[in-house]
Amino acid sequence: MKKTIFLSSIVLATSLASCKKDDSAADKGADKEKTKPAPAEVKGAEGTKVTPDEKAPEEAAKPVATDSAEVKASATIESKSGSKVTGSISFTMKGDKVWVEAKLTGLTPGEHGFHVHEKGDCSSPDGKSAGGHFNPSSVDHGGPDMEMHHAGDLGNIVANAEGVAEMKVELPTSFLSLDAKADNNIIDRAVVVHGGTDDLKSQPSGAAGPRVGCGVIKSL
Ligand code: CU
Numbered sequence: 737m738k739k740t741i742f743l744s745s746i747v748l749a750t751s752l753a754s755c756k757k758d759d760s761a762a763d764k765g766a767d768k769e770k771t772k773p774a775p776a777e778v779k780g781a782e783g784t785k786v787t788p789d790e791k792a793p794e795e796a797a798k799p800v801a802t803d804s805a806e807v808k809a810s811a812t813i814e815s816k817s818g819s820k821v822t823g824s825i826s827f828t829m830k831g832d833k834v835w836v837e838a839k840l841t842g843l844t845p846g847e848h849g850f851h852v853h854e855k856g857d858c859s860s861p862d863g864k865s866a867g868g869h870f871n872p873s874s875v876d877h878g879g880p881d882m883e884m885h886h887a888g889d890l891g892n893i894v895a896n897a898e899g900v901a902e903m904k905v906e907l908p909t910s911f912l913s914l915d916a917k918a919d920n921n922i923i924d925r926a927v928v929v930h931g932g933t934d935d936l937k938s939q940p941s942g943a944a945g946p947r948v949g950c951g952v953i954k955s956l
């Protein structure tokens with residue numbers, strides 16, 4: 737949120753600066769000219785954001801990745817490191833939000849590190865084929881609510897006494913994305929569930945212990 741507000745401030749400041757330039761460059765005496773640049777700037781800002789194309793009727797029926805369309809992906813978690821963990825994770829992106837919904841069974845009760853790892857490869861028995869945490873910004877490991885964290889740092893998922901864990905979180909697309917063109921796109925990467933708790937501070941991965949579940953994120 738802070739980042740967004742900060743960026744907006746920069747954009748606003750830049751717009752204002754260019755408005756002033758336009759004003760000073762425009763005719764000195766003409767009062768009308770002074771009011772013109774402002775609406776022009778607003779139009780420009782909107783214009784760069786969305787440019788809806790006119791589609792032929794048959795084309796318009798197809799799902800298109802616009803701001804209003806939903807993009808979905810999912811990962812089926814398979815057990816690793818001799819665990820009994822299974823489950824599924826779904827990802828839904830709409831506008832600038834991504835919802836992550838997880839249901840896992842076969843866990844030990846308590847908190848389990850829950851991350852998106854770099855490689856969409858769950859082939860090894862210990863899950864290490866999935867590589868390290870997905871970290872396109874090359875920053876330190878942290879928790880999802882912290883100022884700095886990996887794009888893959890989803891924190892911990894909590895299992896009840898029966899070993900069942902359910903989670904639903906809403907994240908901004910600045911955190912992670914399902915957009916193939918985005919740096920933080922998680923499609924074809926992997927969700928990894930750990931045997932232990934992510935302490936949200938140990939580097940590089942929160943000391944969350946063995947990988948007890950792994951699933952490749954596939955677009956739907
Ligand atoms: Cu992990």
Ligand code: ZN
Pocket residue numbers: 851869876877878885886888889940941942
């Ligand atoms: Zn991390």
